[in-house]
Amino acid sequence: MEAFASPAFWVAVGQIILIDILLGGDNAVVIALACRGLPPAQRKMGIIYGTAGAIILRVILIAFALALLAVPYLKLVGAVLLVWIGVKLLVPQDEDSHANISPSDKLWGAVKTVIVADLVMSVDNVLAIAGAAESAGNHQMGLVIFGLLVSIPIIVAGSQIVLKLMDRFPIIITLGGMLLGWIAGQMAYTDPAAKPYLPADKTWEYATAAAGALLVLALGKIVSKVRANRGSAAA
Secondary structure, eight states: OGGGGOHHHHHHHHHHHHHHHHHSHHHHHHHHHHHTTSOHHHHHHHHHHHHHHHHHHHHHHHHHHHHHTTSTTHHHHHHHHHHHHHHHHHSOOOTTTTTTOOOOSSHHHHHHHHHHHHHHHOHHHHHHHHHHHHTTOSOHHHHHHHHHHHHHHHHHHHHHHHHHHHHHOTHHHHHHHHHHHHHHHHHHHTOTTTGGGSOOOHHHHHHHHHHHHHHHHHHHHHHHHHHHHHHHHHO
């Protein structure tokens, strides 16, 4: 119970929920596409079972990720991947990216499609959530499960509301991308291979995290500008 009184715990929970909402938009689309071929009476069950299976699989993957983050240099690799994921979040995506998701007219076929697609798409979620959970110290796995459980109803029931808010307030997406950069900076600073060469000072860790957030913002703007220029040239 003492974990619930820790500010670091609630900050990490907030980060996990925000990450899952921002990076869970794809998952909500996949669920809708996979279940759209089901009879109306089975669609709700397909969504519930598919989401439950995907979440259980994600918890298992995150457990492995938390263990692997203790291996030297893996956090540095993870930090680079998180910066890339954060930049991708800031750059507009193609609307046809889910065209290869086929609907199923059988309940368990739809559930399998949801789980397999979520597994393929969960690298970003798993890595980001594992990085966020690390900042809370102890009770990491409990924190991950708690954060995911809280985010499930938000994604399943409120995904459309969240997507509309993102369209109306693009700053939410920008802050989400910068959050991934912040976590990337923290991961890089706390890598076991880098620790002996860095001062054990929270100020430096926060400075590195802030640098990661600003790096994602800068790269996102550069990539968006390059794409916009290419689009104008092609037109």
